[in-house]
Amino acid sequence: MIRHEARMEMRQQHTLVGIALFSIATVYLAYQSFHTIEDGATWNALLWIILLFTAFSAVGKSFHEQRRGLRLYLFWNVSPKVLILAKLIYNTLLMLLLTAITLFVYVVFIGSSPVPENSWPMLLLGLTVGSISFSALLTLISAIASQSESGTGMTAVLGLPIVIPQIILIHRYHANVLKEIPWGDNVENLLMLLVLTAGIFGLSYLLFPYLWRD
Amino acid sequence: MRQSWWKVLCVLLLFYTLFASYLIPLHSGLLPNENNQLESNEVVEIIGYNTHFTEASQNQAFLGCGPTRFCAEIVSIDSDTRMNVRFDLPDTLHKKSLNLFVNNEKDGTMFLQGAFFKNSAVVDTSRIQRGCEVDVKTEKSSAFAFPFQPTIFETIRNLMFHVPMWFTMFLIMLISVIHSVRYLANPIREYDLRAETSARVGLLFAILGLVTGSIWARFTWGAWWVSDPQLNGAFVTFLIYVGYLVLRSGIADDMKRARVSAVFNIFAYVILFILLMILPKFTESLHPGKGGNPGFNTYDLNSSLRAVFYPAVLGWILLGVWIYKIQLRRNRLRSKLYYNEK
Numbered sequence: 001m002i003r004h005e006a007r008m009e010m011r012q013q014h015t016l017v018g019i020a021l022f023s024i025a026t027v028y029l030a031y032q033s034f035h036t037i038e039d040g041a042t043w044n045a046l047l048w049i050i051l052l053f054t055a056f057s058a059v060g061k062s063f064h065e066q067r068r069g070l071r072l073y074l075f076w077n078v079s080p081k082v083l084i085l086a087k088l089i090y091n092t093l094l095m096l097l098l099t100a101i102t103l104f105v106y107v108v109f110i111g112s113s114p115v116p117e118n119s120w121p122m123l124l125l126g127l128t129v130g131s132i133s134f135s136a137l138l139t140l141i142s143a144i145a146s147q148s149e150s151g152t153g154m155t156a157v158l159g160l161p162i163v164i165p166q167i168i169l170i171h172r173y174h175a176n177v178l179k180e181i182p183w184g185d186n187v188e189n190l191l192m193l194l195v196l197t198a199g200i201f202g203l204s205y206l207l208f209p210y211l212w213r214d
Numbered sequence: 215m216r217q218s219w220w221k222v223l224c225v226l227l228l229f230y231t232l233f234a235s236y237l238i239p240l241h242s243g244l245l246p247n248e249n250n251q252l253e254s255n256e257v258v259e260i261i262g263y264n265t266h267f268t269e270a271s272q273n274q275a276f277l278g279c280g281p282t283r284f285c286a287e288i289v290s291i292d293s294d295t296r297m298n299v300r301f302d303l304p305d306t307l308h309k310k311s312l313n314l315f316v317n318n319e320k321d322g323t324m325f326l327q328g329a330f331f332k333n334s335a336v337v338d339t340s341r342i343q344r345g346c347e348v349d350v351k352t353e354k355s356s357a358f359a360f361p362f363q364p365t366i367f368e369t370i371r372n373l374m375f376h377v378p379m380w381f382t383m384f385l386i387m388l389i390s391v392i393h394s395v396r397y398l399a400n401p402i403r404e405y406d407l408r409a410e411t412s413a414r415v416g417l418l419f420a421i422l423g424l425v426t427g428s429i430w431a432r433f434t435w436g437a438w439w440v441s442d443p444q445l446n447g448a449f450v451t452f453l454i455y456v457g458y459l460v461l462r463s464g465i466a467d468d469m470k471r472a473r474v475s476a477v478f479n480i481f482a483y484v485i486l487f488i489l490l491m492i493l494p495k496f497t498e499s500l501h502p503g504k505g506g507n508p509g510f511n512t513y514d515l516n517s518s519l520r521a522v523f524y525p526a527v528l529g530w531i532l533l534g535v536w537i538y539k540i541q542l543r544r545n546r547l548r549s550k551l552y553y554n555e556k
Contacts, residue, residue, distance in 0.1 A: 140481060147474040148464035157460050161453030162482060165489040168446065196488055203484055207477045210398050 004086070015061075016094075023054040023102045031109040040114035040178035047106055048171055051127075052134065052163065054098050059091045059138040060155040063146035075212065084208035088139050088201065095135035099127055114178055122177045122186075129190060130170040133197040137163060140204040143211050169193045220532055227529030234522045235374040240264055242321035243362030244314060244329065252312065252330040254303040260316060262295040262324070263362065270318035275299050276346070277330065278315060280308030280339070285346035307335040327364075358518050365434050372430045374522055378530035379423035380448075386416035386534050387455075391483040394476035403549065406472035409479060410462065411545050415538045417455045424448055447490040454482045 030046055037043045074083060115123060138159055145154035173189040242265040252258060260275060267273055268291055275286035275297070286299035297316075314329035360370050390412035397405035427448070428438050439445065461478055465471040 144461070144474055144478050144481075147470060148461060149466060150464045154461060154464055158454075158457045158478065161450050161457055162485055164446065164450045164453075165485060168443075196485070199484060199488065203481055207398075207481060210473055211477050213473070 019054065019058045019098060020101050022057055023050060023098060024105050026050050026053065027102065027105045027109055034110065036111045036113065038113055041175065043110070043112075043114045044171065044174050044178060046110075047103070048130075048167065048174070050106070051099060051102055051131070052167065054102055055095055055131070055134040055138055056156065056159065058094055058098055059135045060142050060145075060159060062087060062091055062139060063142045080209040080212035081205060083212065084139070084143075084204055087143075088136060088204060091135040091139045092132050095131045096128065099131040103127060116178070116180050119177050119180065122183065123174065126170060126173050126177060126190065129193055129197070130166070133166050133170070133193055133200070134163065136197055136200045136204065137166065140200070140208065143208060147211060166193060166196065169196070221536060224529055224532035224536060227525045228533060231374050231522060231526040231529050235371045235526070238518060238522065239359045240368060240370070241359040241362040242266070242324060243364075244316060244324045244326035246326065246329060250330050252301065252303070252332045253334065254305075254332075255300055257289055257298050257300050258330070260297045260299055260314065262297070262316070262321075263367075264295075264321075264359075265316075265324070266294050266318070266320040267291045267297050268294050270320040272318055273297065274317040276315050277301060277303075278313040279311075279345075282308060282345040284312075303332060303335070305334075305336055306338045307332060308339055309337055310335055324362075360519055369430055369433050370519070372426060373519070374526040376423065376426040376430055377523075378527045379419050379426060381527050382530045382534040383416050383419040383423060383451075385531055386412050386419060386538060387483060387486075389538070390416060391479055394479040397472060397476045398480075401469070401472065403468075403472070404546075406468075406476065407545050407549060408542060409476060411542045412538050413455055413458055413479065415534060415541060417452070417459070418537070419534055420448070420452050420455065424452060444490075447486075450489060451486055454486065458482065 027050060030050065034042075034046070037046065138155070141159040141162065142155050145158055148154045169189050169192055173186060173193070176186040176189070240263070243263050244265075245261045245263050247259055247261055249258070273288060273291065275288065277284045277286070284301050284303055286301055289298040289300055291297045310331050310333060311328040312330045312332065314326045315323060317323045363370060390409045393405045393409040393412065397409060427445070431440055431445075432438050458475060458478060462471055462475050465474060
């Protein structure tokens with residue numbers, strides 16, 4: 001199933017490249033307005049805002065692009081639990097890839113002066129957990145939103161408020177990393193986020209079969 | 215009539231809340247003086263709030279500074295709330311800020327932290343000056359009154375309105391989520407109707423909670439809105455349930471609408487639960503009981519406050535359930551009419 005998703009995505013290369021381009025363009029736009037950012041808080045906030053919108057455009061559309069025929073085909077041939085697992089895993093991988101691209105471009109253009117030398121591993125760990133968390137949440141939200149007539153607009157209406165807890169947690173974690181606060185005092189933010197993400201995975205797995213009935 | 219006893223109870227409780235929370239006075243306390251610079255033997259004014267300086271026969275005022283106490287010579291008592299005193303202070307003090315204590319048999323012992331500063335004093339902790347010997351009475355006034363809290367003062371009455379709104383909202387949202395779960399287990403239109411109606415009523419209480427909280431914040435913290443985990447949580451709750459209603463209006467087919475919105479409702483409630491219950495405990499908050507702030511439970515939810523607060527909570531919850539029942543009947547009739555027309 002994951003392979004199927006990946007193949008589907010490869011066939012629609014324009015969307016993947018489009019989203020990567022979107023995030024690169026956003027970073028470049030930010031570069032034009034800021035040049036380099038010395039202030040840790042701004043650096044952090046800007047990076048997460050760009051990642052958030054990348055996530056919305058990448059993962060948020062994951063159920064919208066299915067054509068009716070494909071939907072029927074999947075409905076008859078695949079159990080919904082397998083489908084949601086495949087979607088979750090695929091979206092997570094996609095999001096990790098996009099995060100890597102965005103981070104690379106971000107560091108190239110805007111620089112990484114606020115990041116202390118030895119904090120990179122913690123920063124990357126935070127980015128990984130954050131991306132997984134975003135993609136998990138937005139997968140189900142996208143599945144819900146795709147059922148309504150208003151399409152992707154609904155993803156934003158439903159997703160933006162509900163993503164705030166994750167943003168608060170990951171943002172605080174990263175701000176602490178940049179301030180070089182000891183790992184022991186900061187790890188609870190990450191653990192909370194992991195618990196939340198696990199909860200989202202569990203809920204998606206349980207609830208998705210109810211959505212997938214037509 | 216027999217089935218509506220709880221409605222009568224609700225009205226009685228809310229009347230009680232309304233009268234009690236506005237009529238019960240505040241405990242006496244001390245207000246900070248604008249002129250808080252103190253010199254030895256200079257006459258300063260002590261400003262009380264709800265105090266009985268003239269009525270009381272034995273007024274006693276003294277300053278606390280570290281382990282030392284300095285008694286006041288009472289110059290004149292102008293009114294029940296104003297008193298002029300003079301302190302005889304040495305040049306060497308434990309620290310520059312002095313705590314004020316006032317004691318009389320009517321008001322009990324009142325305390326104001328950092329009431330005065332003696333900036334000309336030399337700080338020397340090794341040479342502690344002997345002050346006066348006071349027999350410190352710690353009895354609390356027995357009057358039935360709300361506690362006198364610095365910065366909160368009279369706004370403590372809002373406790374009876376602001377806090378129960380959130381309790382009610384949580385309960386009503388719980389009703390909503392339970393019906394969403396029941397709908398997914400057993401798709402009957404009635405469950406969907408209940409889930410939607412209670413989400414709407416819960417949203418009403420969320421708005422009331424935000425408004426009462428905002429007014430309270432304006433008069434205690436100085437701004438209509440502050441950055442605080444509790445406030446973030448409340449605002450997110452509000453947005454999510456507005457999103458829920460938008461989602462409902464975005465789906466035309468009613469079986470599908472019921473199913474999809476039930477899924478969203480459950481999903482949102484679990485995330486909200488995590489957000490509102492666990493997140494604020496990890497971070498600093500201006501709310502009582504969080505981030506080192508004392509909770510109302512620890513020492514200052516005194517018996518008089520409890521006597522009003524608990525009935526208030528019950529009263530508001532009953533009102534919420536009542537609104538929900540009426541709305542539900544209205545929506546049931548509406549859906550009946552709608553399906554008959556078809």
